[in-house]
Amino acid sequence: MGWAADWIEQTKLWVRGAEGGKADGQQRPLLQRLEATLRRGQEALSPRDLRRLLQDMQQVADAALSDVEGGRHALVLMDWYARADAAARKDFWLLAIEQFGPDAKALQAARDRYDRAGSDVERSEAEMALRRALISSRTRLLQRFAQPQGGMEFLVNMRAELLALPKAEQRYVALDAELEHLFSSWFDVALLELRSLNWDSPASLLEKLIQYEAVHDIRSWADLKNRLDSDRRCYGFFHPRMPNVPLIFVEVALLDKLAGSMEPLLDESAAAANLAKANTAIFYSISNTQTGLKGVSFGDSLIKHVVETLTQEFPKLKQFATLSPIPGLRSWLGKHGDAALAELDEKQKAALKQAAGGSDAAHLLAALDDPAALKDRSPVRAAAMFCAARYLGRETAKGRPLDAVARFHLGNGARVERLNWAADLSSKGLKQSMGLMVNYLYDLKRLDKHRSLLAQGKIPVSSEIESLCKA
Template sequence: MSWAADWIEQTKLWVRGVEGGKAGKGESEQRPLAQRLEATLRRGQEALSPRELRRLLEDLQQVADAALSDVEGGRHAQALMEWYAKAPLPERKDFWTLIVEQFGPDAQALQAARQQYDQAGSDAERSEAEMRLRRALLSSRTRLLQRFAQPQGGMRFLVDMRAQLLSLPRAEQRYVALDAELEHLFSSWFDVALLELRRLSWDSPASLLEKLIQYEAVHDIRSWADLKNRLDSDRRCYGFFHPRMPDVPLIFVEVALLDKLAGSIAPLLDESAAAVDIAKANTAIFYSISNTQTGLKGVSFGDSLIKHVVETLTQEFPRLKHFATLSPIPGLRGWLAKQGDAVLQELDDKQKAALEKAAGGLDAAHLLAALEDPASLKDKSPVRQAALFCAARYLGRETAKGRPLDAVARFHLGNGARVERLNWAADLSSKGLKQSMGLMVNYLYDLKRLDRHRSLLAQGKIPVSSEIESLCKG
């Protein structure tokens, strides 16, 4: 798809900002922005008075003024950033509304450019229409946001602002144009070519180590001793950093160097366990990958992080031959509760009878109740076998719009991995039991088959190992 076609899709969001959005629930007492700007007195629940609103608009216009240099525009942006830091949420919403409704592209010019592109009858006409569309999409809002990125801390300001936008209830749709434009800009500003891969170790600054503890999203870091264990000699931790946010890892991955595929998270988090002899390590296990910035949602660099880490590891440890994950299955229990009854009906008659006897019923509710203590279930337990069957089906068969249902599966399979092995009682923490009855999964990155696996996924077929395929058949 061409840039023009991509942008046509984006304008469905951006033009809403030009035309003005409907007020969400809880905002009905506010007058339209245009009326507030022309009024004299504040009314109802309006955060800023008309006079304050006009002053804020003038300040924003100074930031976006094309006659000013980026340095001067950035100076005005810095002053607004200081105001914003102290402003309560209702005043910030006025700030966002002004950006959306007063600084968007010209709706009529944009519509005309889109119509010209749709009606283009030749390659030459289409190219000319695409250029016109590009020009029509340029707006003072883009320049405004670029100016906010100029001062020290400006990039972090914009990322945090989008994080707050994303935290709003879905009913508040009036800021969707601002969100869309920020995501578009971030996709360029946080291009992987501009990021730096850095290894994080126990010798890293304490302020950076504190951020690892703060942002770890898969397995909570309980203490400094826990963190030190994760940074031991048989471990590696890497993060992507942006030059304008040098003290914050945008995403980081924790790696364990082993001599076999990991089947449980407990040994990896055991602070008393002896370090593995890395001279004998042949397997790198990615056991935690954490995105740290909610405001960068939709900006993907996880795939590149894994590629860079694999390249870095193989340079340091030429003996490494296998690259895999030990991953949670966060959506499994919820899916099983909703779809389990139908899936269990696909067991054969003998399996159904055994499960009904062991669990007290042939449905998802009885199965889940019987899985409260997965570590106590033996290999041949009908409950355990049924749970593995369902988990294999969930990871190896279930899709929505051609994509795997599970969020973690979507990430790794989209990067070219395959579903390799299910691990029983692999995470007996309260979180692991709540999400997936203690089950975890290995996704294998076979470096010679990444493209093949991506191709299969594009066809709606989830790449799985023979072991998973066998479990899917019951």
Template structure:
């Protein structure tokens, strides 16, 4: 066999699914039917430890073993206890620059390295736990606890802390977690890294270290652009729109972190009016005349937006509202009422699942009236939900509209899970001590409002003298509501 033939034969054997029999076919008399090949069991991704020891990259893997080992070495160099903080920051900066040029799958490999290769020393943790258990009730208990706490601190925490030394390190870590979060359900190996980041962020972004700043039309254009970018409740449509939201009868405040000085972590938009607002359209009307300071008695919080997905789980919204209330009271002592005009984002989905059980609670008279309107006796959930699609056309006496108001009251005032409101916005405000004050039909007639809640909006009232009382009620699984909302509950 010549060299060309030998190479062709050898290469064919290296191809997936190749068989030497394909090179040299047996004679017809020798040919026998082959048994059906066994289907290999589906296997998951190759463990990280195995990849680090390997030579070749398998199909579907991002970083080759050699690159993976180099990345691990660079990360270990950052956390090296023998180098100064300045040098560690320099090394971290180099990793950040390299990471910025990686594709998503390659970044996932870096996350795995951080998550798996910088875990606490299990032997030290076990020893410290045993020592602590043995010391309970003795004079050595306090020292044993200190020893256990130190053993539980992972090299991963030290690694992340050293990334934060770099001026761009905090931005890097927040963005890293934002990119990491959607992948947690699909790869539970990443959970330790996420938990470590959330724990560190809860300390680094504690409200004690945040600055409250008013954002006005005189603020830098780059900052106002961020309001447009991050507004999550009522989209800002133009510069005229944002100027209206920063007018003389409006206020906007945000929390800022010293390491992210030009980005509000969360901001709240406030309207200064003379009554509790029942709809968002008048508040966003660019042609409306501003309310004079000496006439404003009510502050309406109509939009609260978190800007950093990477800080999910870090709570500072309640502190923002409290701080803003204090600032407004200092500036305008006439303000006596503090309330929200809030969306009800989960209502439509909840009603789709619970319409049938709500209908069963209607008395015969109401069920008959409703059934006649929707063309079904007895009324069915399917017909009710179909009629609700025309919510904007329903008049005040419509049985369908009345049922939607009843259902919204049930959703906000009684629908709980593990003692907490199921609606995310309600959970936030009620957890801060507010109460459900009033439901507003057609409060948000925009496509988004109709999609979320058939246009319904709600006012949460912050009665500053009863916040603790309302929190105590919620701790018992009870939601504080006004008499007006209480009257909307179904009695059956």
């Protein structure tokens, strides 16, 4: 019974009518609008136009039609959607939710059958019936939109619109949930293609790298050319139905040691590194490009595929690591820094107070406006490194690292390897983490061990980070 209850709880939003949802403003329920003659108030579509839209959607989802024919009808609706305003698009979403969902009565009957099952055989049969009851014409509707050229991108962009809605607009979450469920299958890593991107790639594709770079902005074509130089590599995952859009891409620098700063990596005048001496691959930027694919994870597989590809090309590579931002550090320090700094001994507190004017987080942050000017032995620098090591190596929520980038890499089996002072002095780097960056090390022989530690709520860290964590 518990399994069935959990399944129904997870999928209850797919049920016809989106039970419990609230209408926008004073708008009439959708069924009343479909049966009405005249438009009322701020309703986007007239009853006549709403009924016509429903008929067009029913044509797309018609089980009697082939997928190809249904896809042709979907193209017509995609053209309508492109010209529709935001309010009309919401009517489209509501029709998909309320008119194409699973039958609530059939679903409840299937659940009751499962709950009454008295043997393994009956339970297996009831499970199949429950799965069939969850299949709706909405699934077929969305699948038909994925058929024509541009259809997959249309659905991904539509989900991005849904995700951008205010949290208060709960009536659309059923459509979001079903799209995420479908995308988890359609964008399975086994269906994706890993491609190497270089300066000879089509200009339209290179423009997308500039557009979607989310970690370190690409300032110019010269900047991009530097990132695609002979000592660099760039790889992206592509879907066959979206062949000209990298879903996620990673930028790699080939070096002879761990990178400790972004400046030499982004220096357009610097000479290319000697590949004959390269033993380290640094992943210095990983960017997801499609907001609509939120919740669909393929970043870990990207890194695995890239490591395999690099090893084949450069057998001497022994070290795989990142040079990563720490986006949540300053915010955490502002809220919880006082508690962390309270663990310093009296001598350390006195030194910090003398250097920063106070031993609390507010004074520490104020003293970090120009991190590059602080000397190695600065009490301010020492306190900031202590807090950063604690944030990355100790702080968790529900057993998971607080920092989003840390969750990604540590979840893939990396460990927190090294903190780098004044590593990103861009306005973004200073705002997020006072210029600090971190190396996450992918030790290929210990990935499973690190995942196991993380599953126990223990963050895998190097001895250097462990030492910094101690006041």
